[in-house]
Amino acid sequence: MTGYLTLEIRRLLRSPGYLMGALAMPLVMYLVITNLYGGSGPERHQTAIYLMVSMAGFGAIGAALTNGMSVVADRSNGWLRQLRITPLDARRVVIARGLTGMLAGLPGILAVCGLGGAVNGVSMPLTHWVAVIGLLWLGVAPFALLGLAVGYLVSVPAAQPVTMLLNISLSILGGLWMPATAFPHTLRTISHLVPTFGYANISRQIAFDAAPHLTDVAVLAGWLVVFTGLAVLAYRRAGRRAV
Amino acid sequence: MQNTDAVRFCSACFHYGPVRAVSDLDLTIPCGQTVALLGPNGAGKSTSIAMLLGLLAPDSGRVELFGTTPDRASAAGRIGAMLQETQLLPRVTVAELLAFVRGLYPDPMPTDELLRLADLTELADRRLEKLSGGQSQRVKFAAAIAGRPDLLVLDEPTAAMDVESRHDFWRAMRRYAGTGRTVLFSTHYVEEADESADRVVVIAGGRIIADGTPAAIRRSVGVSSVGVAVPRGGTAGLDRLPAVTAVEIRGDRVYLASDDADATVLALAQAGLLRDLEVRGARLEDAYLALTTDSLEGAAA
Numbered sequence: 107m108t109g110y111l112t113l114e115i116r117r118l119l120r121s122p123g124y125l126m127g128a129l130a131m132p133l134v135m136y137l138v139i140t141n142l143y144g145g146s147g148p149e150r151h152q153t154a155i156y157l158m159v160s161m162a163g164f165g166a167i168g169a170a171l172t173n174g175m176s177v178v179a180d181r182s183n184g185w186l187r188q189l190r191i192t193p194l195d196a197r198r199v200v201i202a203r204g205l206t207g208m209l210a211g212l213p214g215i216l217a218v219c220g221l222g223g224a225v226n227g228v229s230m231p232l233t234h235w236v237a238v239i240g241l242l243w244l245g246v247a248p249f250a251l252l253g254l255a256v257g258y259l260v261s262v263p264a265a266q267p268v269t270m271l272l273n274i275s276l277s278i279l280g281g282l283w284m285p286a287t288a289f290p291h292t293l294r295t296i297s298h299l300v301p302t303f304g305y306a307n308i309s310r311q312i313a314f315d316a317a318p319h320l321t322d323v324a325v326l327a328g329w330l331v332v333f334t335g336l337a338v339l340a341y342r343r344a345g346r347r348a349v
Numbered sequence: 350m351q352n353t354d355a356v357r358f359c360s361a362c363f364h365y366g367p368v369r370a371v372s373d374l375d376l377t378i379p380c381g382q383t384v385a386l387l388g389p390n391g392a393g394k395s396t397s398i399a400m401l402l403g404l405l406a407p408d409s410g411r412v413e414l415f416g417t418t419p420d421r422a423s424a425a426g427r428i429g430a431m432l433q434e435t436q437l438l439p440r441v442t443v444a445e446l447l448a449f450v451r452g453l454y455p456d457p458m459p460t461d462e463l464l465r466l467a468d469l470t471e472l473a474d475r476r477l478e479k480l481s482g483g484q485s486q487r488v489k490f491a492a493a494i495a496g497r498p499d500l501l502v503l504d505e506p507t508a509a510m511d512v513e514s515r516h517d518f519w520r521a522m523r524r525y526a527g528t529g530r531t532v533l534f535s536t537h538y539v540e541e542a543d544e545s546a547d548r549v550v551v552i553a554g555g556r557i558i559a560d561g562t563p564a565a566i567r568r569s570v571g572v573s574s575v576g577v578a579v580p581r582g583g584t585a586g587l588d589r590l591p592a593v594t595a596v597e598i599r600g601d602r603v604y605l606a607s608d609d610a611d612a613t614v615l616a617l618a619q620a621g622l623l624r625d626l627e628v629r630g631a632r633l634e635d636a637y638l639a640l641t642t643d644s645l646e647g648a649a650a
Contacts, residue, residue: 113438185437
């Protein structure tokens with residue numbers, strides 16, 4: 107599996123366009139939105155932290171989901187069939203691909219957090235920085251797998267719009283673009299069950315010096331299991347149909 | 350394990366919607382054989398190969414490789430394949446791709462040997478998207494044999510190659526087959542089957558219509574060509590000579606298609622017509638055309 111992971115990471119690092127794209131959107135949104143909310147003093151600092159976590163998460167999720175598009179290419183060019191007749195089994199393919207997707211999410215997290223510290227004056231203890239960045243990165247796993255599931259499952263022309271729709275709807279429903287506390291009651295309940303909500307909230311709690319909620323961790327872990335299973339099934343199905 | 354067959358199709362069928370691509374395919378390939386799957390486009394070659402590799406599940410019947418399912422045989426690293434219409438992975442070099450594939454198999458071929466066999470030593474650091482058509486085919490071949498699979502499957506491997514590349518390709522393939530491995534390849538170039546296979550399986554309309562050594566298939570159609578100079582008295586009556594099925598005049602020569610060249614030549618000698626005799630056995634291509642035409646007519650009737 108490490109061989110496959112190495113191969114895919116090489117391919118990822120050799121697609122600068124995709125990585126730059128994954129950086130630009132959250133960086134621009136972060137700068138624009140923090141200046142829109144404005145405020146002053148501690149309030150401004152809180153907003154900067156809140157939005158930093160949201161936008162870092164938004165960038166990471168977008169990159170991780172979009173990584174699924176590269177498996178769409180594998181499907182249409184026949185590489186998937188070629189992989190299927192090697193000893194590499196579905197689980198290891200999906201894990202290696204999932205890790206690559208997580209890696210694709212890392213630049214966005216680092217860039218937005220860097221910008222938060224350097225430009226928007228976010229200050230936290232070092233341990234908090236490490237925890238926030240680390241958890242934002244680990245938490246992107248379910249989204250990387252969801253991206254793969256879409257890439258393996260959905261028809262080639264539909265994969266791109268489906269990925270984009272998932273990215274935007276998950277980001278909005280999970281309160282990455284605006285706080286879920288501003289939602290009406292029913293929508294707020296739904297929001298808590300969406301993986302993006304728990305994902306960002308875990309890191310937000312730490313950034314505000316509080317303990318993460320266990321329910322957030324449980325919801326995110328639950329989605330990880332669901333999306334992993336879905337991605338493995340989708341890979342098996344895609345390998346079979348891609349003739 | 351040694352006495353199990355490499356490939357066994359048992360009444361395997363496959364439909365694409367209402368279209369029967371493969372009907373009741375029964376085919377056994379013992380270990381070590383090099384088999385050509387020959388047939389016109391749409392004959393069911395690629396569908397059969399996809400079932401063989403576990404990429405398509407048969408609608409009915411079954412397929413076994415080395416006494417187990419195709420998936421298990423793949424998982425054990427016993428299968429290598431070069432598929433049709435596969436593009437190579439972009440943004441990776443030849444050496445990186447082959448190192449990856451080698452790493453998947455329990456007993457891979459040493460890199461030097463692999464590069465030499467597929468004639469890729471010079472191209473090792475080239476990115477895959479920068480290769481020409483013939484070079485890509487060589488890389489695909491190298492990827493197929495990198496794991497030293499017991500069964501090598503090649504689906505129309507020379508489709509995109511020029512004459513010289515094809516020649517080099519088959520030489521490399523025969524060297525690999527010479528190490529005792531089983532090879533199954535499909536092609537629509539009859540001469541490739543004739544030169545490189547121990548056994549030819551002709552398929553048309555999703556069924557096997559002939560199966561044997563290239564020589565046996567040539568004989569099964571049994572048409573030889575007997576040529577002599579055009580007799581002074583003209584060609585009348587030649588079609589009534591023993592075993593003659595057709596008469597064709599080309600320039601100052603006449604060619605008799607014959608089911609039994611010996612009888613035809615003897616009759617020509619008795620009639621005093623033996624001048625500039627030329628006897629040629631049937632070519633595999635003639636046999637193949639005769640077989641596939643019969644089968645198409647059979648299907649149309």
